[in-house]
Every structure is written in structure tokens, then in C-alpha cells.
Amino acid sequence: MCYLVRMGIPVLLFASYADAFGAPQVDVPIAAPCQVRALVDAMRALPGGVRLPSSPLVAVNRTWAASTTTIAVGDEVALIPPVAGG
Amino acid sequence: MCYLVRMGIPVLLFASYADAFGAPQVDVPIAAPCQVRALVDAMRALPGGVRLPSSPLVAVNRTWAASTTTIAVGDEVALIPPVAGG
């Protein structure tokens, strides 16, 4: 048997951010629990991460999160590009 | 041959005013040209006319008229109850 051990926090990506990272999801090499701001900082080191704006919006469990929000193991995390609905 | 000679100004009536005068139109015994206010005063002497409010709205040729608007021979005159569209 083969176990795939996920070594970080999976982060959902959409629209321009998915384009920047070249994928709809990335595993960010940081251990949960951690704060949102630490996750974002860790993402800047990933390929494409330098293109992130200074304060990207983040959702945790489908709710808008603050920079100080704590991400727990198993949380659904998403990096949200500027929205343009309507 | 028989000619019907109309001896006044025909005035269109609607809704509660048609109810008050018992007809959708009355011939008001006043000679044109005259002012709107004189027409309304003459209407108060007609059966049902005492029920008119102090300042009923009047339209002349399908346009809102002032008390001083002059009614000419052949004008389309209407007495307009409080409107309630929508």
C-alpha cells in the first residue's frame, strides 16, 4: 500500500490566482494550525507566488477570514482574487 | 334632418366623479372660451356637483391644466379624480 502524506495546507485557487500558480489548488508547505498571514507569506515562496498582491483575500471554511484568523487542520482554505460578480 | 346643438362644454368624468354625476360625461352649461375655474364652479351647480372637492384636477386636451387655463371651443376637457395607479 501506498500512502500519500500531504505535507502542508491545501489552498484552493481561482481565476487569476489559479493562472498565477498554474493550478486550481496548491499545497502550501506550512503546518496547521497557523495564522492566515503566515500561510500567505509561505505562498509567496511558491512558483508564481511573487505575483500575489500585498493583501490577498482569504476564506476559511467558506467564510471571509482576517489576517489573524487561525487555520486548523482540515479547514477548507481558499485564496480569493478580486471579485467581479454581477 | 335633425341637429343636436350642444349648449355647453362637454366634460369627461372618471371613477368616483363619474359615480357622483351618474355619467361618464356631462355637458356643463357655460360658454367657451372660459377659464378652468369658471367651468368647475359651473359644475358645482349640476346634480352631484356639491360632492366635488375644493380643487379638483382638470385636464385640457389630455394635459394637466391650471385654474387659469383657458378652455376653447372643441377642447377635450376632463375632470380627474385623485389618481391611484401602480
Place this chain on the structure above:
Amino acid sequence: MRWRSFHQSPVGDALGAPRYAAIVDRPIDVAALIARVSDDGVGAVSVFLGTVRDINDGRAVTGIDYSAYRPMAESEMMAIAGEVCQTTPGLRIAIEHRVGTLAVSEVSVAIATSHARRTPALDAARLVIEALKVRVPIWKNEHYVDGDRAWVDPTGAQGLRI
């Protein structure tokens, strides 16, 4: 004696703004009205519908007879559309008001406005319904559950003397 005066506007003005107004005696086709203000340059459509409610001023209503001074009602609605179109270039406005006997929940009036941007479209629908309620010669006779009927007088003070 006090008289109210109303702002008059040219119905056939040179603006050429797409606008439409009609009194109809059949159910209003809302989709068709929306189609009248649609265009490739439109980014926002605002629609207002007036419907017959089952309670008015605390009385149970079973239906409403709407009547109008039809030619003047149509020209006043066109005038309102023209005046509102003049507030912002690019507005399109379509209005239909129904007459006859309407049951509870039926649509009595429909206003569709459109513009490239949402704010002018939203503002226009509101301006039209507010103006329509004060200056278009249309009347309603409410039917109540107890069999009584009454002319609705939103002004309160200007109705018939009893």
C-alpha cells in the same frame, strides 16, 4: 382654491431615447417588456412590478378594477419616460399599466429600465413608479371580502365629499 401644477415635457422630443408606454387590457408580458429595453450595450436592467395584494389598509381585498383616462394616461407615461431618459444619456424605458378586473397577485403595472450601468437603471425605475403614482390618470376600485367596493384615494384629502 389651490391648484396643483405639473411639469410638462415634450413627448416627441429630439432625444430619440428608446421608450414605450401603453395601457393594456390583458395580462402584462414581463419578458416582452424586458425585451423592449434590451440591447447589446445594456449592462443592467431594472424591473418594477406592482401587484394586487390581499390586504389594503387592514381590509381583505379580493380584486381591483383598474380604469384609466386612456389617451392621457399613455401620453403622461410617455412624458415621464422622456423626462427620466433626459436625466441620464443611454437610458431605455418601457412601461405598461393594465386596466380591467385583476385578481390578487396579478401584475397591474410593469416598468423596465436599462442602461450600460446599474445605478442609472435602478434610479430610473424608482423615478418612473413615483411619478406614475402622482400624475398618471388611472384609478382603482377595490373589491372587499364583505362585498363592499371603494375607490382608492391615496391623497386622502382630495376625494369626493360624502
Place this chain on the structure above:
Amino acid sequence: MRWRSFHQSPVGDALGAPRYAAIVDRPIDVAALIARVSDDGVGAVSVFLGTVRDINDGRAVTGIDYSAYRPMAESEMMAIAGEVCQTTPGLRIAIEHRVGTLAVSEVSVAIATSHARRTPALDAARLVIEALKVRVPIWKNEHYVDGDRAWVDPTGAQGLRI
């Protein structure tokens, strides 16, 4: 680093206000959406439609790909509906936003609000579209006549660094 905070509202609040929100991948049925806010006690319905325009920021547009973070978009739209419903008792709100590739003049979003009176219905539709545009995770990729495509960033400042 500055972070924006958003007002959170209970989605399943005790108010029980009739409200509905969905992301759909087929053409929006406006009549069906209006039916969701209809009721015998309703006297006014306000509908807002967002449509794809042929020109944006001076560029000729041939279509838009809409995408969404679907579960969050739906819960945010429900939250908006709930918050707006709490401003005035008796409001009913239904929202649908379409995703996928839309051609010019197609409806991308439809909002239907209703109330016994017109002012709450009109106010509610405006509040919903304004809130939707700033806090619901939906994106659009515009297709231009010259073959170019671009993500639309209404904020201007928060997009990707080139």
C-alpha cells in the same frame, strides 16, 4: 499589510424570511425567480438583471466566462439576502448568478425582491446587487474581439502583480 474584514451574518437565522440563492450553469429563468418572491401579500416586486455588454472600458467584448467558488458564493448570497431581509420585515429575496460562458446580452445575475410596499422592495434589490459585487466570490474573464482575454478586476489595485 491591510486586510479587509467582512460583516458575517447567520445564514440559518431564526427570522425564517423567504430567501433563495443559487449559482446556476444554465440560462436564468427570470419568471421562475419572480415566482419565488410572489405571495398574496406582495404589492411590489423589484427585479435587477445584470447582462453582458458589448463594450467594457472601451474594448469590444464578445463574451464573458463567469466562474465561482460555488459553495462560498451561494452561502455569501444567502447571507446577503438574510441581512437585507433583516432591514425590513416582510421582505422576500431570490438571487441567481450564472457561471460558464455567456454571450453579449445574456443575463449573468438576477435578483428578485418583494414586499407589500414598493420602497422596501426597491431598496432591497439595490442593497443586494451592491453587496454581491463586493463580497461574493465570482470572477469574470472577458473575451475581446481581438482574441485577447482578461480577468476583470473592479478594485484595480488588488489584482496580480505583472
